[in-house]
Amino acid sequence: MPSLSNILVAATLVLSSAVSAKTIPIKVGESGLTFEPENIKADVGDVLEFWFYAKNHSIVTSTAAKPCEPKTENGFFSGFFPVAEAGVASENVFRVTVNSTAPLWYYCSQGKHCQNGMVGAVNAKSEDDFDKFKKAAASASSNVTPAGGVFGGSVAKASSSSGGSGSGSGSSSTTLVAVPSSTASGTASGASSTASAPPDSGAGAVGVSFGVLVAALGFALA
Numbered sequence: 001m002p003s004l005s006n007i008l009v010a011a012t013l014v015l016s017s018a019v020s021a022k023t024i025p026i027k028v029g030e031s032g033l034t035f036e037p038e039n040i041k042a043d044v045g046d047v048l049e050f051w052f053y054a055k056n057h058s059i060v061t062s063t064a065a066k067p068c069e070p071k072t073e074n075g076f077f078s079g080f081f082p083v084a085e086a087g088v089a090s091e092n093v094f095r096v097t098v099n100s101t102a103p104l105w106y107y108c109s110q111g112k113h114c115q116n117g118m119v120g121a122v123n124a125k126s127e128d129d130f131d132k133f134k135k136a137a138a139s140a141s142s143n144v145t146p147a148g149g150v151f152g153g154s155v156a157k158a159s160s161s162s163g164g165s166g167s168g169s170g171s172s173s174t175t176l177v178a179v180p181s182s183t184a185s186g187t188a189s190g191a192s193s194t195a196s197a198p199p200d201s202g203a204g205a206v207g208v209s210f211g212v213l214v215a216a217l218g219f220a221l222a
Contacts, residue, residue, distance in 0.1 A: 021045040029053040033113050035120035039130045042098045042122050052081035052090040057108045059094060060146060067137035068107055068114035069144045076152025089158060096153040098122065105133060109145040
């Protein structure tokens with residue numbers, strides 16, 4: 001039976017995770033072919049929450065060497081989110097939980113959006129590295145969409161993420177590890193009805209990753 005001290009340590013780790021994990025909203029295409037913010041810092045357990053705007057965009061992980069081609073493993077693909085009305089976010093968001101502080105590169109695979117600057121990064125080592133990634137994307141010969149459906153993340157109603165609590169459907173199961181498309185929690189509906197506005201990108205609303213809490217509890221009680 002676990003000792004009282006181990007239980008207290010477990011409780012401390014769980015509370016620490018709850019306080020530190022945050023939801024980071026990223027606007028996709030609100031101001032043209034851009035991600036806002038396009039180059040961010042995130043910690044393990046943080047949730048990237050992508051809000052889609054007109055006209056039709058996707059999120060695909062890539063590599064620094066091949067910015068407009070899908071990463072072959074441990075990546076994600078949101079599917080496409082067509083939105084008809086300008087200035088209105090899709091009724092669904094795409095969520096991915098960060099499980100590493102290594103640099104993560106991604107792009108939009110619609111048309112020539114990647115070559116036209118619609119790329120983003122998480123934990124790029126420097127602004128110079130991000131600039132090099134963006135320049136490499138501009139000269140890419142093709143813009144590739146992964147085969148199959150959504151994988152490596154989850155699709156959830158935007159209203160369920162209001163306030164960035166991370167308590168909505170699908171928020172606890174997303175990871176950077178690729179999963180078969182049949183197990184993804186949803187597909188992009190493409191509906192253009194008005195959704196809840198995303199929190200300010202710089203706010204980083206507090207959220208809790210279920211995987212992080214379980215890991216912390218299991219470690220402390222071992």
